[in-house]
Amino acid sequence: MDVAALLTESFGRIPDLARGAVRGLDPHQLVARPAPDANPIGWLVWHLARVQDAQVAELIPADQVWVAGDWAAGVGLDPDPRNTGYAHSSAAVATVRPVDADALLGYVDAVAARTAGFVAGLGPDDLDRVVDPNWDPPVTLGVRLVSVVDDCVQHAGQAAYVRGLLGA
Numbered sequence: 029m030d031v032a033a034l035l036t037e038s039f040g041r042i043p044d045l046a047r048g049a050v051r052g053l054d055p056h057q058l059v060a061r062p063a064p065d066a067n068p069i070g071w072l073v074w075h076l077a078r079v080q081d082a083q084v085a086e087l088i089p090a091d092q093v094w095v096a097g098d099w100a101a102g103v104g105l106d107p108d109p110r111n112t113g114y115a116h117s118s119a120a121v122a123t124v125r126p127v128d129a130d131a132l133l134g135y136v137d138a139v140a141a142r143t144a145g146f147v148a149g150l151g152p153d154d155l156d157r158v159v160d161p162n163w164d165p166p167v168t169l170g171v172r173l174v175s176v177v178d179d180c181v182q183h184a185g186q187a188a189y190v191r192g193l194l195g196a
Contacts, residue, residue: 047133050133075116076184081093083175099131103135
């Protein structure tokens with residue numbers, strides 16, 4: 029399997045994981061918290077898409093899907109490209125209020141399509157390109173992409189777990 033196929037397969041799993049976590053849920057279930065400060069399903073899926081969108085947009089480089097489309101309105105937010113969910117307080121988490129599962133999944137799918145187009149053209153030598161020299165060792169494209177996949181899959185798993193806790 030070549031690099032592009034491996035990355036396409038890895039990133040290609042994320043939308044299905046997100047779909048499994050949110051399919052059939054109503055807006056109340058998407059924002060329900062299993063504990064007072066726990067992250068709800070809607071926030072977890074929004075955040076995984078935001079992280080992937082922001083990271084891949086920086087790598088391309090291009091505008092984020094988030095600001096180029098009308099995705100923010102679907103979750104009750106402004107299209108601020110800096111708002112990815114990192115360091116969100118409990119109150120900030122509560123501001124992510126998806127109108128429905130389709131609003132979340134539309135954004136997930138749009139981000140996935142952009143990512144698929146990006147990774148489809150990558151070869152082995154591309155993965156060694158330094159994308160962030162501010163770390164020791166410097167972060168390469170390969171390390172960054174693995175980190176994004178890892179983060180997205182973890183959040184999708186958390187969303188599936190919360191769904192189970194809610195009995196949905």
